[in-house]
Amino acid sequence: MLTAGKYWICVFRGMDAAAVKNVRVVKDVQAMSGDAGCCLQIHAVKSDGGFRPVEEKAYRIEFIGDSITSGEGAIGAKSETDWIPMWFSAVHNYCALTAEALNAEFRIISQSGWGAWKSWDNKPRANLPEYYEQVCGLLTGERNEALGAFEKNDFDSWQPDIVVVNLGTNDGSAISLREDDACREEDMAAFEQAVGSFLVKIRQYNKHTHIVWAYGMLGITMMPAIHRAMNxxxxxxxxxxxxxxxxxRTTEATVGARNHPGRLAHERAAEELTVHLKELLRLG
Known part of the structure; x- marks a missing residue:
């Protein structure tokens, strides 16, 4: 946990000056859309050495998702149920693990509780597709806007080889809130429409990428609808x-904090997803 304010942080020191150091600074927590004051900003870097070009990765992958993709519950004891940032991990989740296995540069767009159509508590504006075209569109507040959030994203500057979408869990929760079967059928159709529209949007900005809708770590309730929408x-x-x-699917043996997938669940998901992505990449 960082202390509020502006100050220097020592990343490393006293190491062999003749050896190249690879340093990575990771913000473990997702963008907090409900907290405009939550911000990690790097103002400057100082060193008594020189900077070398970063070696290019073999591939580029973009991950889009909800709390699972944000790594909520990937760290922390199974008994932990408090909704706090401490249980998020951008390092021990399936995105980072898959990217590492494929030697890929990766980006994550995710928000806990959100969906492709609605959030878990049935909020229609809490969906990822609506903000996909913006730079850090999930953020809020004038400060973030001044830093460049909400501008139109330049997709041509970074084209992924694969876009992985892991959405549907929260949409299913929203639909389950409806007691009338007819309303649920209408909602399911609306979800399928949202999935189809998002696929069109992703393809619009990523002409040659593979699009993979990956789902199922917290149940497969929405899988038939996802298949129908994809087909x-x-x-x-x-x-x-x-x-x-x-x-x-996450099991009793692999569950983590907040009844979300734990590190073991993410490791297993990364292993299986990596195999699938390797097959796609070989096919070109």
Missing amino acids: AYIQRTGDRKATVFQLP
Whole structure:
């Protein structure tokens, strides 16, 4: 946990000056959309050495998702149920582990509780597709806007080889709040429409990438709807670089804090997803 204010942090010192050091600074917590004052900003870097070019990774992967993709519950005891940032991890989740296995540079766009259509508590504006075209569009406040948030993202400057979407868990929760079966059917159709529209948007800005809708770590309630939406999209567009992949379900042995996937669940998901992505990359 960082102390509020502006100050220097010593990353390393007293090491062999003849050896190249690889340093990575990671913000473990997702963008906190409800807290405009939450900000980690690097103002300057100082060193008595020189900076070398960073070696290019073999691939680029973009991950889009909810609390699972944010790594909520990936660290912390199983008994922990408090909703606090301490239980998030951007290092021990399936995104980072998959990227490491593939030697890939990666980016994450995720928000706990949000979906492709609605949030877990049925809020229609709490969906990732609505903010996909913006730079850090999930943030709020004038300070973040002054730092460049909400501007239109330059997708051409960073084209991923693969876009992995892990959404649907919270949409399913929103639909389960409806007691009437007819309303649930209407909501399911609306969810499928949202999935299809998001696939179109992703393809619009990522012309040649593989799109993988990966889902299932906290149940597969929405899997039939995801398959229907994907099949409809493929039939409508002829896109042959879009697939659905079922992630392994979290068990009592692999669950983490807040009843979310723990590190073991993320490790297993990363292993299986890596195999699938390797197959796609070989196919070009």
